[in-house]
Amino acid sequence: MTVATFDQPTSTAHLTRQDRCDRCGAQAFVKATLATGDGMELLFCGHHFRAHEQKLVAAGATILDERHRIDEQPAERV
Numbered sequence: 001m002t003v004a005t006f007d008q009p010t011s012t013a014h015l016t017r018q019d020r021c022d023r024c025g026a027q028a029f030v031k032a033t034l035a036t037g038d039g040m041e042l043l044f045c046g047h048h049f050r051a052h053e054q055k056l057v058a059a060g061a062t063i064l065d066e067r068h069r070i071d072e073q074p075a076e077r078v
């Protein structure tokens with residue numbers, strides 16, 4: 001039986017709290033991988049992804065949308 005641990009490096013399929021929106025620095029919940037040769041990755045919070053979504057999709061970017069996880073975040077007050 002395989003025991004899953006959370007110690008291994010997070011797979012690219014999951015954004016972490018360390019991933020920050022490139023625009024405003026909020027926690028990122030969407031990663032867009034551009035279809036350009038270098039496969040540049042952009043990180044967005046929910047707000048900024050909405051602002052750029054159409055452009056990204058039109059450009060053929062691969063979208064990793066984890067906005068469903070926004071509500072799962074434990075309250076984190078600074």
Ligand SMILES: [Zn+2]
Nearest residue numbers: 021024045048
């Ligand atoms: Zn943002």
